[in-house]
Amino acid sequence: MQEERLYSVRMRAAKGGPHEQGGKHISGGEMLSTYENMRQAVNHLLDKALTHSKGNPDFVQIQFDAIDEPIKQIDPLLIRKNEVESVEAGQALVRELLEQAGIKREVIDKAYKQLAEHSDMRGAILVDVHSGERIDDRREKGVRVSRMDWWNANFEQWANHFNEPSYSRVKEALVLATKVSAHPATIAELCWSDDPEYITGYVASKALGYQRISHLKEYGDEQGCRLFFVDGSNDMDDYIFFLEKQPVFIHWDEV
Known part of the structure; x- marks a missing residue:
């Protein structure tokens, strides 16, 4: 679908430590992005994590990886x-x-x-x-x-x-x-x-x-x-x- 390589960008946020250590889930998010727009995607997800009505997280993880499979x-x-x-x-x-x-x-x-x-x-x-x-x-x-x-x-x-x-x-x-x-x-x-x-x-x-x-x-x-x-x-x-x-x-x- 797209000639330019795309990346899957994901965010999860919790309070009281990471989710797997019992932290309370605050927010999560998913996006697809080009490398050129990666900063914008990361900032969007970070803003979502930091402004959720469930509270202020003390754990936020944002990661991305390249998509090599065909996109449906x-x-x-x-x-x-x-x-x-x-x-x-x-x-x-x-x-x-x-x-x-x-x-x-x-x-x-x-x-x-x-x-x-x-x-x-x-x-x-x-x-x-x-x-x-x-x-x-x-x-x-x-x-x-x-x-x-x-x-x-x-x-x-x-x-x-x-x-x-x-x-x-x-x-x-x-x-x-x-x-x-x-x-x-x-x-x-x-x-x-x-x-x-x-x-x-x-x-x-x-x-x-x-x-x-x-x-x-x-x-x-x-x-x-x-x-x-x-x-x-x-x-x-x-x-x-x-x-x-x-x-x-x-x-x-x-x-």
Whole structure:
């Protein structure tokens, strides 16, 4: 896709030491960058780490590595907005949408139990749609989706066309949801932020698109959620490799 060599740039921030030594997760971020724009990418992620509403980190790690694999280009999911007046209404809509995606009610219930048991996850929990059981082995680390981006110019064209705010938060969420939904093993994704000042979340799948829900937790709540409902009959090593290692660019073409 690009003639110039690209790099995967990643940031993680914690308070109380590194994550693996028990530090509290503060923030994380992913970008793709050319070498020429590396300073700008690093500064953007550093600013994100140092200004998060969860607090000031005392551990920040930013690293980058060259991408040698072919980069997959994917169209963004269609976005749909759902305004609700309460957490209860938002969570009821979540369950309705997940059932529309073909997930049984008892599986959804089991997934929420998994979420309650792992309240300080840094990545995603993989839940098998047949059993409702967690099928990754990452414990509190979870599965972190990486190596993905959307060039700002194209994102802003998309935002203008659909009358969406061109906020980095919107872009980052849609990029991740689009990559996750692109794999055939993904049935649906459920996410809301661990940012105590951000209460919006989403359900996403190829069929549903990106369903933004305005109210999925109470203001001030630091517990986030990232659940991937997965067809566990697929090769999970291949699936996790795609999420973590396959380079992906989101690109929108106006029809």
